[in-house]
Amino acid sequence: MIEKTVSEYKQVIGDCKSIFRKKTIDYGTAWRILRLPSITDQIYIKAQRIRSIQEKGTQKVEDAVEGEFVGIINYCIIALIQIDLAREERLELSYEELEPLYDKWVDQTLQLLTNKNHDYGEAWRNMRVSSITDIILMKLLRVKQIEDNQGKTLISEGVQANYQDMLNYSVFALILSKESEHDIA
Secondary structure: OHHHHHHHHHHHHHHHHHHHHHHHHHHHHHHHHHOOOHHHHHHOOOOOHHHHHHHOOOOOOOHHHHHHHHHHHHHHHHHHHHHHHOOOOOOOOOOOHHHHHHHHHHHHHHHHHHHHHHHHEEEHHHHHHHHHHHHHHHHHHHHHHHHOOOOOOOOOOOOHHHHHHHHHHHHHHHHHHHHHHHHHH
């Protein structure tokens, strides 16, 4: 089953990376101006929109919920890249400079997923997308608390691990959404 998960993961990330590349070409790296708490808030906005639509059962802006999960994935990777580039003062970086960092974080996060998947036995496949949304929001609140504490924790994982978990949960949500589309068809 892990081979299926890795294949699905790579497909989702491939789609996200393509969007990241195109947006980098369109906008450059304007996101480099953002501090980590601002990126956290951007992810929060996306997760809150997903939850709001899930609760209301309707939406007025036709942007697909799946696109919000893609945004969460890419903003989590942006946050992880920002951590790597903390000492880099340049705001404008080429896609060619960013691509290895994007791939590094995807590879590390996929490894985290496979390790956790081994221990948890793919439990995520039996979760509801709405529960995944709630977990992402909970992790965002944790990150905000850690940020408010200037990164200090007593026992908890830091922001990096939480960004990686949110990335993986968003991938899970997209995989489950695709599977439910196929079930309906």
